[in-house]
Structure formats: C-alpha cells, structure tokens
Amino acid sequence: MTRIYLDHNATTPTHPEVVKAMLPYYEKIYGNASSIHQFGQEARKAVDEAREKVASFIGAKPEEIVFTSGGTEADNFAIKGVAYKNEKKGRDPLNRACSGSGHIITSSIEHHAVLNPCKYLEEKGFKVTYLPVNEYGVVNLADINKAIISETILITIMHANNEVGTIEPIEEIGKMAKEKGIIFHTDAVQSVGKLKVNAGELNVDLLSLSGHKIYGPKGIGALYIRKGTKIEPLILGGHHERNKRAGTENVPGIVGFGRAIEIASQDMQKENKKIVNLRDKLWNGLRQKIDSIQLNGHPEKRTPNTLNVSFKFIEGESIILNLDLQGVAVSSGSACTSGLLESSHVLKAMGVDPATAQGSVRFSLGRDNTEEDIDYVLQVLPDIVSRLREMSPLYRKN
Numbered sequence: 001m002t003r004i005y006l007d008h009n010a011t012t013p014t015h016p017e018v019v020k021a022m023l024p025y026y027e028k029i030y031g032n033a034s035s036i037h038q039f040g041q042e043a044r045k046a047v048d049e050a051r052e053k054v055a056s057f058i059g060a061k062p063e064e065i066v067f068t069s070g071g072t073e074a075d076n077f078a079i080k081g082v083a084y085k086n087e088k089k090g091r092d093p094l095n096r097a098c099s100g101s102g103h104i105i106t107s108s109i110e111h112h113a114v115l116n117p118c119k120y121l122e123e124k125g126f127k128v129t130y131l132p133v134n135e136y137g138v139v140n141l142a143d144i145n146k147a148i149i150s151e152t153i154l155i156t157i158m159h160a161n162n163e164v165g166t167i168e169p170i171e172e173i174g175k176m177a178k179e180k181g182i183i184f185h186t187d188a189v190q191s192v193g194k195l196k197v198n199a200g201e202l203n204v205d206l207l208s209l210s211g212h213k214i215y216g217p218k219g220i221g222a223l224y225i226r227k228g229t230k231i232e233p234l235i236l237g238g239h240h241e242r243n244k245r246a247g248t249e250n251v252p253g254i255v256g257f258g259r260a261i262e263i264a265s266q267d268m269q270k271e272n273k274k275i276v277n278l279r280d281k282l283w284n285g286l287r288q289k290i291d292s293i294q295l296n297g298h299p300e301k302r303t304p305n306t307l308n309v310s311f312k313f314i315e316g317e318s319i320i321l322n323l324d325l326q327g328v329a330v331s332s333g334s335a336c337t338s339g340l341l342e343s344s345h346v347l348k349a350m351g352v353d354p355a356t357a358q359g360s361v362r363f364s365l366g367r368d369n370t371e372e373d374i375d376y377v378l379q380v381l382p383d384i385v386s387r388l389r390e391m392s393p394l395y396r397k398n
C-alpha cells in the first residue's frame, strides 16, 4: 500500500543514525549525568558533546544552550522568563499605582507556543502588541519601530512560519532591537535544518529549537540564551543546566538531538536542492492540472520544503481525508477545533478570505521524498479535487 509522508512541518521521521546514536544511552550508559561515578560521567560527556554540536550549528557557545523538553517549552521559557525578570522596566518608580508591567511585541502569525504564553501574560497585566503581516506573511519593520515604547521588554518574531513557510526579516528586526536595548527572541523551530541559522548574524538574544522537526527525537529541544540576557528560569529544582532548567537531563534525547543537528549541518544544502525541486515540481503540476488554486506564503522567501495551497470552493479537511485514503499524509492550514472548522490564524492575518483559507492544504516535504511520491500525488489529487468540487454548490469552472 502507498504511504507518502508530506507533513514534515508537523514532525519528521527519526533518522536511523539518530536512533543508533541514542540506543546505548538506554541500554548501557543509563547513568544520571549529575552522578560522579563512571555511569554518570559517561552520560555527562555525551550531554556536553551534544551541547557543543547544537551550539556550533547556530554559532553559539555551549554554555549559551539550555536543553528543554522541546520547542514549546523553549518558547514559553523565552517569553515568560524574560517577562518575569524584566517586568519592572519602564515603570515609574514613584508612581506605585502604575499597572503597566512590561510590553511585548510579537506577530499575529506565530505558533501557538508563542501566542498562548503572550495571551497568558496579557491576562497577568502585561501589554502585548500583535503585529500585522502583509499578503505574503511578512512583518513590516516600520510597524515594529512604531510599536516600540519605553516599557517594551521583549520582541518575539518567528524565523520561518510553520504553515506557509514565509521567512521573516530577523536580522533587521534584531538590529533594531539591539539599538533600543530590547531583548529579542526568535522561534527558529522551522528554520533550523532548512536555512542558515546563526544567532550572531541574526542579532537574536534568544532562539528556540526543537529536535523532532529536524529528524531527531520528540520531547527534546533547546533555548539559546545569549550570555548576559536577563531571564528567569521556569522549572525549579536541582542545579541542572547552569540553574536555568532543573530536572535530570534527557540524555538519550539530548544525544539524538545532537546527532540530528550534526546530520543537518552536513546534508542540509544537498537535501534542500532536492527538496526545492520536488516542491516546485508539485506546485507546477498542480497549477497545470487544477484550476482555481492559489499559493499561500511568500513565492520565494520561504522554507524550501513548504507548499501551502488553497483549493477554492472546497474544504481542505475533505482533501486531507481523501488523500489519506490514498496513502498520502498532508495537513491543513486550518485547525479543526471542537468540531468547528476554524480558519488558520496565519492565513487570516495574511488577508486570505475565509472561504479560500478553508480550502488550504499544507504540503511539507522531507529528505525521504522522491519524484515518484510527487508523481503519485499529481495523479490522485486532481481527481479528488474535481470530485469534491462537483459536490460543491459554490464551484464554477472559470
């Protein structure tokens, strides 16, 4: 039976080399990395080596990397940690009634791992500005400049968007934040392993990474914290991770993450070339075979593996279910919440009209995809779309 995976922005298969690297840390080297005996010291050494690999990939120092349970925790740590530590900035020391405890700038197309901590902080009295984006999903530098006030403590803007792949002008935003002395965080979960990600060049103070989006294991990630950045730990306990994140280290996960990032640094360029060709072959094929479709996201400035397409007059969910029946795994631009079809907040922010947004499908390719995979999708998808459109009262062939 055909099984084609085109949902790599949701998660990736674990690379066999990663699994191989992890296994000894379950079977033999199971010591607690904080223990002083040999079992512990071997685990410690593995954690240190993985930390160096992650650091070197983003041009950081090992001591600037804190391992977390994934991208979500890294985002929460960055946002809440900075908010809690810096809430008094900008407050008039004589005006005790001043309720403004700090201002955060983010965008309206962030992952929920960023948006929901921001919403939570709003409930706690912080002010948050959610910046708009243009039709391609790009934030405007002038908007950021305008949004900055004396109480602004944090700017958090993602490097690459998970739904449409659009790449944000992080370097320039970072420059602006630096000039104004504002801490700058980027969620780089979707760009690590796909684009060059150098913390120094991007001018960021904080950067989130995740293992399972780069062919590593699930449940491991990291937050890069530039030396000197004022941030409070969220998880308290022992003295792990230089007192920044307590808890016995996930040694196998950390080892796997280190191996995955090492493989990414070796293979990225070559893989990207192949993946971009397959993605563009898919888009060109769809354009030839199916009318009334539109590409969502920036035509060029987007991650090499991501293709978000709206098929007008029909529901993305129906396309996904039908593709799944044919063995093809893709994902929707819209999240199905409590039985209601809710449009994607990303497409909405880009100004895609709600009906068109409902018909969106995200194809996200990966290193194991082949020409045959794309040929197969181009063979089955046009029939699915025309069948669904025949049932749609809205459809008029133009």
Ligand SMILES: *Cc1c(COP(=O)(O)O)cnc(C)c1O
Residues within 6 Å of the ligand: 009, 010, 069, 070, 071, 072, 073, 075, 111, 113, 158, 160, 161, 162, 187, 189, 190, 210, 211, 212, 213, 219, 220, 221
């Ligand atoms: C997947 C993802 C996350 C969450 O990472 P987890 O490791 O799954 O918690 C955060 N941000 C973006 C952009 C993502 O794509």
